[in-house]
Amino acid sequence: MDWTRILLDAIDLRSFSNVWFWIVVAVAWSSAGHWVLGVPYDMVLRARREGGQALADLRDLTRFMAGRIAGAARGAGLWLAGVGAFALTGLAVMGFWYGAEFAQALCFLGVPLAGVAGLTVRAxxxxxxxxxxxxxxARRLWRLRAAIQGIGLVAIFATATHGMARNLLALQGL
Structure with missing residues (x-):
């Protein structure tokens, strides 16, 4: 039994045919849709349903998280945006100019999540x-969640479509 071969098969860098990549995609978009502005969405639902203390807890946690995110954006937002743009551009060049499938996969994951980060900072x-x-x-958090889920839906569809085309071309030997 060749352990190196088993390990390399488990960490295959042909991302679009790898179950681990799709698990990461599912977890990333599930988390992005659940943790809206750093607040768990079930807390929003409970606050709408019960009101009172649940609504006060939602207000307090949302203000705390909004202050943290907005403060980080004021302090290092420009640098983070620049480094993120540089990294995504590098991935795009490696993936689509040089044909590295792993970089393409990271691009399909990173670009929409960067858009979600921008929406989150703005909110x-x-x-x-x-x-x-x-x-x-609660309505603002609901709208932000709907926008994030819409971006996720389009991103997953685009990723699956590109991955399917990539896998079909690999089967043909192109």
Whole structure:
């Protein structure tokens, strides 16, 4: 039994035909849709349903997380955006110019998540500035979640379509 071969088969860099890549995609988009602005979405649902203390807890946690995210954006946002753009551009060049499938897969995961990060920062800044209360706060978190899920849906469809085409071309030997 060749352990090196078994290990390399388990960590295959042909991402679109690898179950581990699809597990990462599912976990990433599931987490992005559940942790809206760093607040678990079940907390939003409970606050809408019960009101009272649950709504006060939602307000407090959302303000705390919005302040953290907006503060990080003020302090290092430009640098983080620059480094992220550099990394995604490098992945895009390696993946689509040089044909590295692993870089293509990371691009299909990273680019939409960068868009989600931008939406999250914008929402955090607006919540920090406007300080919405009660149902308005829950509605904003719901809209942010809907936007994130929409981006995730399009991203998963695009990733699956590209991966299927890539795998079909690999089967043909192209």
């Amino acid at each position: 955090a800044q607006r919540i920090e500035a406007e300080e919405p209360e009660g149902e308005e706060l």
